[in-house]
Amino acid sequence: MKKFFWIAVIFLLVLTFSDHELIRPYKEQVYNLIMDKASKASDSNEAALRHVKKELMAAAENWGEGPRSQLEKATSSLDSVLRFHKNYCVNGDFNPIIYGEPLKQSCVILNNQHHNLTKP
Structure with missing residues (x-):
């Protein structure tokens, strides 16, 4: 349960600071990768x-x-x-x-x- 709590906290922190200049390019790359995989599957x-x-x-x-x-x-x-x-x-x-x-x-x-x- 403790691991899940820390994973949830890290996930929420990443979402909170996802518009920061250091994180934004990686977030966009992950988003495009997910969209490509999802569209190929669908x-x-x-x-x-x-x-x-x-x-x-x-x-x-x-x-x-x-x-x-x-x-x-x-x-x-x-x-x-x-x-x-x-x-x-x-x-x-x-x-x-x-x-x-x-x-x-x-x-x-x-x-x-x-x-x-x-x-x-």
């Missing part, structure tokens, strides 16, 4: 969508605000990701915001995950 399409969004946002960090906001909008749902892939990667339509190398990199990421996104 729905493979949702896990693939989270993975695509994570990869695209990592690639878009040095592309600027316009392409980043366009990709955030495109990865908001599974349908919008598939529509973006079809329009710009398969059909080759012109995108005035994302073009050139950023569009090629986005299409490579989407092509790698396309099978997981379209699983029934």
Whole structure:
């Protein structure tokens, strides 16, 4: 019983000080890890969508605000990701915001995950 009490106290202390600058990055990493594992267990399409969004946002960090906001909008749902892939990667339509190398990199990421996104 004493061990449980100390574990509960430590857990409550961590929750209390979880917004501190030293703890916040680790808390966010644990939260993202738990969300990834939970989405993989629940729905493979949702896990693939989270993975695509994570990869695209990592690639878009040095592309600027316009392409980043366009990709955030495109990865908001599974349908919008598939529509973006079809329009710009398969059909080759012109995108005035994302073009050139950023569009090629986005299409490579989407092509790698396309099978997981379209699983029934």
